[in-house]
Amino acid sequence: MKTVLVAAVALIDRDGRVLLAQRPPGKQMAGLWEFPGGKVEPGETPEAALIRELHEELGIETWRSCFAPLTFASHAYADFHLLMPLFACRKWEGIVQPREGQTLRWVPPSELSAYPMPDADVPLIPALRLWL
Numbered sequence: 001m002k003t004v005l006v007a008a009v010a011l012i013d014r015d016g017r018v019l020l021a022q023r024p025p026g027k028q029m030a031g032l033w034e035f036p037g038g039k040v041e042p043g044e045t046p047e048a049a050l051i052r053e054l055h056e057e058l059g060i061e062t063w064r065s066c067f068a069p070l071t072f073a074s075h076a077y078a079d080f081h082l083l084m085p086l087f088a089c090r091k092w093e094g095i096v097q098p099r100e101g102q103t104l105r106w107v108p109p110s111e112l113s114a115y116p117m118p119d120a121d122v123p124l125i126p127a128l129r130l131w132l
């Protein structure tokens with residue numbers, strides 16, 4: 001089975017809330033809440049993929065030094081194996097906007113588990129809450 005590398009980030013605001021994005025209708029796993037990010041292209045680093053995705057999806061600018069490694073997911077989906085490093089980021093430039101029709105929500109740590117997430121993400125939440 002193919003292993004797909006996806007870079008994801010927990011953006012954390014000044015109040016310690018985390019940004020979740022709801023997958024739009026029509027996509028696989030529509031309606032579930034996930035961390036911003038996306039597939040790492042061939043020849044790209046995970047950090048470069050995040051800088052690109054955060055610009056495209058949210059309209060914000062970030063740098064490699066913005067990203068601190070937090071934890072990772074290694075999860076077998078039916079059709080691929082997901083390897084997903086999760087970074088934390090508290091610094092960016094610009095205002096977060098939903099540029100791709102996604103719904104965005106700033107979520108306090110205590111409410112994270114109330115948001116239905118892809119299977120791969122569920123084990124990441126305790127690690128994230130410990131870190132916040």
Ligand SMILES: Nc1nc2c([nH]c(=O)n2[C@@H]2O[C@H](COP(=O)(O)OP(=O)(O)OP(=O)(O)O)[C@@H](O)[C@H]2O)c(=O)[nH]1
Nearest residue numbers: 006008027028029034035036037038039082118120121
């Ligand atoms: N960005 C992100 N992707 C996640 C998370 N959890 C998780 O299982 N994924 C999966 O990782 C892949 C991310 O790929 P992507 O965002 O570039 O692609 P996509 O499915 O939106 O579009 P595409 O596959 O049609 O290009 C998807 O299969 C997505 O379901 C998460 O927290 N954040």
